[in-house]
Amino acid sequence: MRRISYLKAINEAIQEEMERDNNVFVIGEDVGEYGGVWGALRGIYEKYGAMRAQDTPISESGIIGLATGAAMAGLRPVAEIMYMDFLTTCMDPVVNQAAKADLMSGWQLKIPMVIRTQYGIGTREASQHSQSLEAWFMHTPGLKVVVPSNPYDAKGLLKASIRDDTPVIFMENRLLYNDIQDVPEGTWEIPLGKAKIVHEGEQITIVSYGHALKKVINALNEFNEISAELIDLRTLVPMDIDTIIESVKKTGRILIAHDAVEKCGAGAEIVRLVIEKAFDYLDAEPLVCGGLGVPTPFSGKLEDICMLRTEAIVGKIQYLLTGII
Amino acid sequence: MLTRMQKIQMLKSMMIIREFEALIKKLYKEGDVEGAIHCYTGEEAVAVGVCNALRKDDYIFSTHRGHGHAIAKGCSIKKVFAELMGRETGLCKGMGGSMHLFDIENGLMGGNGIVGGGIPLSLGTAYASKYKGSDRVTVCFFSEGASNQGTFNESINMAALWKLPLIFVCENNLFAATTPSYKTLSHPDIAKRADGYSIPGIIADGNHVLDVYEKTCKAVNRAREGEGPTLIECKTYRVEGHCMVLKDLPQHRPKQEVEGWADKDPIDILEKELMQDEGLEKDIREQLYKEIQQEFNEAVQYAKTSPFPDINEFMKIANSRYQLCEE
Numbered sequence: 001m002r003r004i005s006y007l008k009a010i011n012e013a014i015q016e017e018m019e020r021d022n023n024v025f026v027i028g029e030d031v032g033e034y035g036g037v038w039g040a041l042r043g044i045y046e047k048y049g050a051m052r053a054q055d056t057p058i059s060e061s062g063i064i065g066l067a068t069g070a071a072m073a074g075l076r077p078v079a080e081i082m083y084m085d086f087l088t089t090c091m092d093p094v095v096n097q098a099a100k101a102d103l104m105s106g107w108q109l110k111i112p113m114v115i116r117t118q119y120g121i122g123t124r125e126a127s128q129h130s131q132s133l134e135a136w137f138m139h140t141p142g143l144k145v146v147v148p149s150n151p152y153d154a155k156g157l158l159k160a161s162i163r164d165d166t167p168v169i170f171m172e173n174r175l176l177y178n179d180i181q182d183v184p185e186g187t188w189e190i191p192l193g194k195a196k197i198v199h200e201g202e203q204i205t206i207v208s209y210g211h212a213l214k215k216v217i218n219a220l221n222e223f224n225e226i227s228a229e230l231i232d233l234r235t236l237v238p239m240d241i242d243t244i245i246e247s248v249k250k251t252g253r254i255l256i257a258h259d260a261v262e263k264c265g266a267g268a269e270i271v272r273l274v275i276e277k278a279f280d281y282l283d284a285e286p287l288v289c290g291g292l293g294v295p296t297p298f299s300g301k302l303e304d305i306c307m308l309r310t311e312a313i314v315g316k317i318q319y320l321l322t323g324i325i
Numbered sequence: 326m327l328t329r330m331q332k333i334q335m336l337k338s339m340m341i342i343r344e345f346e347a348l349i350k351k352l353y354k355e356g357d358v359e360g361a362i363h364c365y366t367g368e369e370a371v372a373v374g375v376c377n378a379l380r381k382d383d384y385i386f387s388t389h390r391g392h393g394h395a396i397a398k399g400c401s402i403k404k405v406f407a408e409l410m411g412r413e414t415g416l417c418k419g420m421g422g423s424m425h426l427f428d429i430e431n432g433l434m435g436g437n438g439i440v441g442g443g444i445p446l447s448l449g450t451a452y453a454s455k456y457k458g459s460d461r462v463t464v465c466f467f468s469e470g471a472s473n474q475g476t477f478n479e480s481i482n483m484a485a486l487w488k489l490p491l492i493f494v495c496e497n498n499l500f501a502a503t504t505p506s507y508k509t510l511s512h513p514d515i516a517k518r519a520d521g522y523s524i525p526g527i528i529a530d531g532n533h534v535l536d537v538y539e540k541t542c543k544a545v546n547r548a549r550e551g552e553g554p555t556l557i558e559c560k561t562y563r564v565e566g567h568c569m570v571l572k573d574l575p576q577h578r579p580k581q582e583v584e585g586w587a588d589k590d591p592i593d594i595l596e597k598e599l600m601q602d603e604g605l606e607k608d609i610r611e612q613l614y615k616e617i618q619q620e621f622n623e624a625v626q627y628a629k630t631s632p633f634p635d636i637n638e639f640m641k642i643a644n645s646r647y648q649l650c651e652e
């Protein structure tokens with residue numbers, strides 16, 4: 001099988017969907033000739049022209065508003081917002097318009113659009129370029145939230161997102177872009193809302209997604225003998241809660257790890273669901289391990305302690321298994 | 326009228342910014358400076374021309390490309406170096422970094438990682454001046470890319486409506502990230518937009534520091550007199566790539582354009598004028614250069630030997646500020 005990067009996987013998914021459906025187009029800052037600042041859209045402008053690879057001014061509200069309106073008119077926009085932090089500048093079209101228009105119209109409308117964005121911490125870019133804001137979007141009924149952790153998933157999930165008839169927030173991570181993996185050619189997609197069990201285990205369930213998954217794997221490598229069930233959520237909305245609950249019923253212990261801060265995060269939501277649905281099966285309190293709940297300072301030494309840390313994950317696993325801090 | 330001495334000082338300020346950026350690039354390559362670094366090279370006349378028309382207590386709002394603004398507004402160079410190296414002794418104790426320089430004592434109210442994010446904030450300090458009956462003015466720096474954010478429209482309307490003491494300074498450097506401005510502006514002159522709000526919209530030669538200075542002085546007077554805002558568009562050129570990691574497409578940098586702007590180097594222009602009009606000595610630039618290098622050596626030494634922020638100290642503050650509940 002051939003091996004391609006996460007970035008290439010994104011590019012392929014989009015090109016294949018553009019090839020299949022004339023209504024699919026990309027729009028965003030620097031996405032024309034340059035192919036996006038991350039390079040995910042290279043070659044698309046040359047192949048499909050400016051109307052389908054639309055460079056925009058720095059006008060995020062305009063971009064997402066346009067995408068929403070274009071979706072109302074039957075197109076299938078794939079918009080790029082360079083950093084997830086900048087989505088805050090266009091929350092109205094995302095939250096009040098795109099998420100709600102299908103319901104408000106009495107289901108006359110569909111809003112098939114994807115907002116590809118890029119999140120995460122660890123590159124010394126300080127507090128306005130380091131956030132993982134998935135919880136904001138999970139909190140808004142009407143949006144889907146997808147977070148691929150590897151090239152294979154990136155391709156399959158993006159294709160499914162573009163084909164979906166509702167707005168999808170598609171979260172990529174700059175530290176994953178150069179990761180390489182076997183990705184089969186041909187027509188296939190990964191359904192939204194289905195988690196992947198990375199490996200099965202008996203002692204503890206660990207749930208993660210996106211870039212954080214790497215840190216979880218590093219943490220698990222610190223243990224000589226451990227039987228952990230590792231779940232890659234793949235999509236946060238819809239969430240595959242059944243897979244999580246099944247696993248917890250087996251292991252009795254759960255840790256959720258993510259880059260985002262813990263307060264009101266995806267982990268907190270999973271803990272709520274586990275307590276509601278599997279309380280009697282728990283042998284220990286469900287735990288979350290996330291980034292430190294502060295705006296990210298610039299200085300590298302401080303940024304390092306603000307990120308999700310492998311040692312912290314190890315510590316929490318140890319505690320869940322032994323009761324010892 | 327500017328004295329000869331003041332003009333030489335302006336020349337030196339521009340040279341300081343130029344050399345600062347050169348050194349930062351070197352320190353970045355050597356790993357002492359990290360993160361997103363946007364150089365101000367070639368745009369020095371804007372910051373220096375504008376800030377020389379201001380008092381120390383006047384406010385400025387800066388951008389992601391803010392080193393020049395900070396230096397021109399009078400921030401301590403060694404503290405700017407230290408900030409970019411993430412040190413405790415930095416302008417913002419290593420919390421902000423290159424894109425987020427704050428120095429409240431010198432009226433620098435912050436750079437911004439969000440394009441267009443600073444524009445409405447500048448409305449706020451201008452409002453506060455009017456509110457308190459103070460004659461402090463505010464300058465809002467932004468570039469032509471940011472002029473396409475909704476925040477610009479909202480802010481310029483309110484500033485005009487309420488006659489706030491605010492000067493919008495658009496640094497039109499013809500690029501936003503990798504995109505040339507002809508692809509993003511429906512009209513090449515940002516200044517024209519002022520018409521729609523019934524305020525003066527003025528174009529300055531952004532590579533001519535004295536032109537920028539004079540036009541800013543007028544706008545500042547107008548603002549201090551309570552007559553309201555001015556929009557000044559400084560036409561200039563982003564000589565370097567957007568940041569350390571994004572390279573421009575060659576087709577966006579036609580040779581003729583690059584050479585044309587090289588002939589309009591702001592430092593050369595002022596030097597030439599000073600030689601013609603003020604009989605400036607031939608070797609003055611050499612002399613200034615030596616002074617600057619001396620100052621920089623000390624500043625970099627200071628920054629490099631300064632400690633990084635203390636983690637325990639940070640955690641103590643963070644615990645009380647953000648209620649972390651850490652054991």
Ligand SMILES: Cc1ncc(C[n+]2csc(CCOP(=O)(O)OP(=O)(O)O)c2C)c(N)n1
Binds near residue numbers: 086390440468471563
């Ligand atoms: C809201 C927002 N969108 C996009 C970006 C990414 N970005 C950073 S700087 C920049 C270009 C800014 O162009 P301009 O305002 O013209 O300033 P210049 O870099 O030319 O000084 C972009 C797109 C951002 N930081 N914030």
